């Protein structure tokens with residue numbers, strides 16, 4: 425089928441089989457190999473991307489359901505000049521990444537969390553990352569990285585924080 | 597080895613009537629909702645069909661809304677939508693509690709109630725809560741030019757292992773929590789898995805009771821269990837054991853005994869053993885009734 429989507433802010437039009445996995449479209453057709461495949465069955469979160477802002481495992485999404493929608497992957501996090509996203513910078517500094525296979529998914533799950541809850545508690549961070557498995561770090565440094573990034577992002581845009589205080593951000 | 601899904605066809609109708617027409621005759625396509633069950637099978641090389649019917653564009657299957665004094669949940673309602681809905685938080689918080697225990701956020705964002713019902717796993721988390729609410733499952737099919745609908749009680753929906761009361765030409769369009777179930781009832785839900793997230797249940801249960809305002813005797817009860825039989829089950833013997841009695845450690849213990857004796861048939865499988873499941877199922881019921889009745893269950897040994 426003919427697909428039109430926006431990937432990391434860039435409009436893309438291409439022909440693809442409708443039941444092809446979004447993961448394969450990203451990696452094979454678009455060459456965006458930042459998104460990883462771990463388990464291929466929804467368990468590990470290595471393939472996580474945002475579909476219209478919501479975290480999804482791209483190994484479970486047929487491309488037909490991504491048609492006309494916006495996809496954000498790890499490849500769109502850093503600035504075009506290579507400046508790391510605050511989350512990437514914090515993972516780098518705290519040792520939140522070792523082998524790095526889980527990292528793209530961790531970053532996207534964390535990005536989805538911070539978009540909804542700019543000041544998450546540790547337990548909110550752990551809940552948000554619960555579908556992302558890591559064999560290396562033991563998670564402590566990942567959780568720390570997300571907290572550090574959240575703090576820096578709040579400092580960088582205090583208006584968002586004020587808005588968050590007013591709104592019903594945290595449900596837990 | 598990864599299953600190759602690139603050869604499969606999909607139709608993506610925009611109306612329920614058209615979707616049902618595709619199921620009405622001939623080589624029926626398989627419904628596809630959030631894909632969180634289907635794509636696990638497909639990736640594993642187990643293709644349940646060659647043709648699929650994408651339900652994601654059917655507005656008729658979406659929405660959470662009051663209906664006839666009860667609550668209507670479209671089949672395409674995701675776990676995340678249940679968690680974020682103010683209506684659900686106010687009128688059926690046990691449903692939100694359940695949604696928070698399914699997979700993790702990426703699964704909650706995609707997995708749907710209709711998909712869970714269609715998949716009909718005995719371990720599904722929504723089923724026990726729907727049984728406790730006395731929910732009705734709405735099914736629609738095409739009858740000539742007309743769309744006809746019927747409702748099936750959750751207790752009659754799961755007919756055998758992974759088999760439901762839905763006919764092959766029917767779609768699940770939604771779930772109704774009836775008005776009766778939302779007035780004067782209290783509900784509790786608990787799940788036991790290997791870890792808090794991303795774990796299929798070893799045992800999952802929900803209980804609902806309506807108690808007399810004076811004296812606290814149980815007037816009505818509905819108890820649902822998952823992962824303890826070939827289908828999700830209504831625990832009718834356990835319900836009978838508390839009817840007419842006040843909720844307390846004694847009636848709860850009697851209900852747990854009845855549950856183990858008559859309602860459930862747990863088995864050994866890769867997630868747990870029959871013995872573990874039986875013990876946990878009993879304790880879970882006492883804990884649920886304790887939560888509903890405001891007491892601490894007995895601390896028996898063994």
Ligand SMILES: Cc1cc2nc3c(=O)[nH]c(=O)nc-3n(C[C@H](O)[C@H](O)[C@H](O)COP(=O)(O)OP(=O)(O)OC[C@H]3O[C@@H](n4cnc5c(N)ncnc54)[C@H](O)[C@@H]3O)c2cc1C
Pocket residue numbers: 465466467626627628629630631632633634635636651671697698699700703706707708709710711712713714715719720721722766767768769794795796797
């Ligand atoms: C990593 C992971 C973790 C999970 N954790 C849990 C968990 O903790 N608890 C739990 O209960 N489940 C869990 N699941 C299972 C799954 O997410 C749920 O069962 C989910 O609700 C399925 O919904 P779906 O929309 O994704 O279904 P789909 O995969 O789209 O469909 C599932 C089945 O239902 C049929 N179907 C779908 N919609 C309809 C309809 N409207 N009418 C008729 N038939 C229909 C399809 O044909 C298919 O056979 C997990 C899955 C994964 C991959």
Ligand code: FES
Pocket residue numbers: 460461462463464465466467468469470471472481482483484
């Ligand atoms: S590769 Fe998709 S969740 Fe593991």
Ligand code: FES
Pocket residue numbers: 520521522523524525526527557558559560561
């Ligand atoms: S850094 Fe290796 S899996 Fe997480």
